[in-house]
Amino acid sequence: MYSFRNDYSEGAHPKVMEALADTNLEQTVGYGMDPRCQSAAALIRDLCKAPDADIHFLVGGTQANLVVIDAFLQSYEAVIGAHTSHINTHETGAIEATGHKVCSIYAPDGKLTPALVEEVLSQHNGTEHMVLPRMVYVSDSTEIGTIYTKAELAALRRCCDEHGLYLFLDGARLGSALTSPDNDLTLADIAALTDVFYIGGTKNGVLFGEALVLSNAAPKAHFRWHMKQRGAVLAKGRLLGIQFQAILEDGLYFDIARHANEMAFRLRDGIAALGYPFPVPSPTNQQFPVLPNTVIGQLEARGYQFEAQEAVDAEHTCVRFVTSWATPESAIDAFLKDLADCK
Amino acid sequence: MYSFRNDYSEGAHPKVMEALADTNLEQTVGYGMDPRCQSAAALIRDLCKAPDADIHFLVGGTQANLVVIDAFLQSYEAVIGAHTSHINTHETGAIEATGHKVCSIYAPDGKLTPALVEEVLSQHNGTEHMVLPRMVYVSDSTEIGTIYTKAELAALRRCCDEHGLYLFLDGARLGSALTSPDNDLTLADIAALTDVFYIGGTKNGVLFGEALVLSNAAPKAHFRWHMKQRGAVLAKGRLLGIQFQAILEDGLYFDIARHANEMAFRLRDGIAALGYPFPVPSPTNQQFPVLPNTVIGQLEARGYQFEAQEAVDAEHTCVRFVTSWATPESAIDAFLKDLADCK
Amino acid sequence: MYSFRNDYSEGAHPKVMEALADTNLEQTVGYGMDPRCQSAAALIRDLCKAPDADIHFLVGGTQANLVVIDAFLQSYEAVIGAHTSHINTHETGAIEATGHKVCSIYAPDGKLTPALVEEVLSQHNGTEHMVLPRMVYVSDSTEIGTIYTKAELAALRRCCDEHGLYLFLDGARLGSALTSPDNDLTLADIAALTDVFYIGGTKNGVLFGEALVLSNAAPKAHFRWHMKQRGAVLAKGRLLGIQFQAILEDGLYFDIARHANEMAFRLRDGIAALGYPFPVPSPTNQQFPVLPNTVIGQLEARGYQFEAQEAVDAEHTCVRFVTSWATPESAIDAFLKDLADCK
């Protein structure tokens, strides 16, 4: 019985596992200063058309978020995020624990816009009595599956430029976003439009890892000090370089993300065909149908796993299904057949 | 030309100044361990009918707020406040700088209710992926002049007990609240209903100082360590004891707060008689009329000082007038006469 | 040409790699709540004869240190460590970044004693003007290769009990310590004598990971909140459980640590036979001979890698050689042959 609970339910793509096995006894220096990391970094610079970018490899998303935000902001500066943003909800106050306020604002589709950013700015008077918002944090795809278009991201960039803000894109699910049928962004676009972003590996085929891309405008000089101080420098850093090399070098990253999306759409279409609604449409690998609680109970009794997103009413719940690089078509079909049997 | 900008525009009540002068050459130990502070603390315990409370004297409100919240909360715990709460808006992220998230929620009249507290709680799932809200922060009077009734505060207390939350009342303007015609709370009520609160001095007649009252449920044992670590132990601590003794011993604190309120009502009634609206009614010493921008300009040209609260439309602004223990009736009358002249 | 730079120069022991490959497509819940972690935790409780211990898996040492210390200490509490301790030197102020002072004291052999602990305590007066030392941090083996005997650790335990201190043992190199010929401690001894310690994996055969053992006296209830807030919860947490299961289940952990020690002793004896001194004797896998700078240059020219520990005089440097589970005997012999050739 399949788990649609998350896109990190399995290990890594076989090619990644092979790369780790092949290099296992190679000796390298530690902490990500090794040739494997240098090679992966060069590849990422190429893919991003950002020859001067600094590349750092971190183990996970919360770690990446807290290191980046604390490294970019002064003590009295704050970060703006959607009310649904990961930093505002599911990181146990990790950003505040580094001393910075998260200025959150309600964003119906999980996406920030210049208007929303400016609404937050308008609540601040620029004096020493209030924090200074200094960074905009967005996720692509967002925590509720939506994505940014190139026009939308460019508009945010202009807004940030106008108001002296950094733009940080959390790409934990960037593979799914960039291979969505609705997407018109490239890695190079994102590198050009943001000050810092990361290419999420954990949720797209590697054992763990996020590849951080720092643009020229970023405070690059002492970034590794910030990493180390937060326990975010992996001793065997080469594991990150090896994995990102394996997943990025032949477009595998995008191929498997596309597969995850296709499985999500197959699931979505099958569920919709059974008459269940999707209040927030998602063009990526997270799908949010509303199911009767009785049906949810029957699915769980059969062993399916997925998470509740939020209660809709006493009898219905919006649930979350996530597919991944590892989801087989057969799992979708078996699930849909079982769902059709539920009453 | 009078300034209605704040209730800390002057020094201290003459009786306070006299007490400071009278004790000036007395030698005492430092850091608030002296007989003057002990005596003021005993007086406060009496007034609060809280013989076991711990009393600490701090210099200002932001300092008191950050010390209290950090002392009460564990790293992963958060404080709930109204969107207008001082800790959420005008403390430059002081609470976040100690590592704690402020979970803010929209409260139209600046007051938290059990329903609002529970709405915040419902957004948290109790797992390690989210902060644990653990304290409710309220101000009385609030940042927009409103006050809590005894029933309202008791309801918050029950809500806090039910959910294992501390209740912290910021009494920066407690004098004005407790002497409001709409008030039915006493110092003893507040001491009984909260885990910690303070009697604000800075805004009611002393040079500076907030007297903190810690109930038995509070983490009392090492509170002074938290104070010292935040630079919140005054070397000549006796200055705080002397001032609070002087202001509290004969009911002066309440007399002068009542005067501030009366001046505010005289001002409010006079402004209302000229036809200007007050969208949020305030029974305390802050009043928030809406004036035409042209009138505001004329008042400022005549030398009056007050602060803009927020723009209402292109031609009108909600402004804030604050009265204090030091506001003479004549200043109100002169202002109203000048206002009547404005077009 | 071999690198003696560190014990994390390679990947993982083949059995660990196999275990990761074998379980790769298994679906599990995330964040270390999966059956693989539960199983490894049960195994560790057994090995430690600590049926009530809480086990948590973290990715690396600095991460483990900062999470543990911040979780155990209140804001005003401090940790005592040797001047050479990892937290005092090579963690970029990670402990201070969580708000806690490291009270360091000179310890010639890198080991704390009750006398040294009490010397630190005697520098503190127990008032609110100074931090309260509340934890003793030791490493076994230490940063300079020495180890604690059972009598020494028991004496520290008694000292901690007497003064109300937690005892935290950093076991990044615990495998090497426990298999040293000079060792008389067991995992069960350490579990019984400390409040918290970890079984280091990164430096002894796994790709990454430290297995933390929290005793009953530890603040266990919300430990995972602290982990998450510091970005120390691995999404695919099962990777840690799988690896520790593989390395611990048949005594492999100890077998390979013993091998590392044997290689270190072969190296030590060979170097000593050539007449080079070892000022601080080490019974573990780090060895610190003093070599002429000319010899160091020749070794480096031949491609050998190792780190300088400290300058001895203008012509000699104390260097560090580290062996690991992966070091082949042939590498030692080849090196010694080359060293004999150097002038």
Next chain:
Amino acid sequence: MYSFRNDYSEGAHPKVMEALADTNLEQTVGYGMDPRCQSAAALIRDLCKAPDADIHFLVGGTQANLVVIDAFLQSYEAVIGAHTSHINTHETGAIEATGHKVCSIYAPDGKLTPALVEEVLSQHNGTEHMVLPRMVYVSDSTEIGTIYTKAELAALRRCCDEHGLYLFLDGARLGSALTSPDNDLTLADIAALTDVFYIGGTKNGVLFGEALVLSNAAPKAHFRWHMKQRGAVLAKGRLLGIQFQAILEDGLYFDIARHANEMAFRLRDGIAALGYPFPVPSPTNQQFPVLPNTVIGQLEARGYQFEAQEAVDAEHTCVRFVTSWATPESAIDAFLKDLADCK
């Protein structure tokens, strides 16, 4: 019976009290933006011959230290201080609570030298694995009464320039230092040689307050944000401006500091004449004789107050006597007479 416990045992010099009384009902804007603060700041710039310096007024020393150090340093940067320095001993980890390591080093006379600074630097390797020392903190007079000469401070300045370090001078007892017979520094010298320092008021004649002088090299732009975030902006900021104006305008600050020194020397000479030793000579208002514990007991029995500095042996203790602007000659003479009576 006199207290020699501290130089903040009394209130303020009568001229300061008069100035507060005279301006008591004046209305001003809050937070130190008022004309009284501006006027005091202008006076300080003149006295310091530093027309471009930024002047800020803070309430106390620990507050000033933590705000300055956190404002100047990035997260991964550390401050160097003598082992006896106030920030290292008597601030309850206030600096670490803002995230920064204090790198302390043994300094027999409480004074840092270029050699000591460079010894700390030599313990750091400049990589991301260690903190970067970035500021030197000195006190004048020091915590044990000694002072810096112009040559010594200039040498530290050169050392700081060479190594890219800020120089911060804590002037909590600057009055006593600058009026010491051994002193050859002026306010202007200190302003020219340091990046930031403060003129201590609390311990020299005002109720409370430290006047901070930020040079051009300091991060001046957002300093007030740091102050506010730490609760270090006084609502009635004018109290600080009024007091510093009163104490500085006619040289009173130096006159009364000189008096404190003279009383200290009269005390020292009298004690020495009775045969008691002073292991560390002090040319300022703190004196540290060694007395037999029996004598100490007799003095205390007579009601004298002073603090123990450290135990010398089982029968002798080094104690601290502090004089102030308020110490009358008669108190010294009476004390010496009583001391002569002790056995």
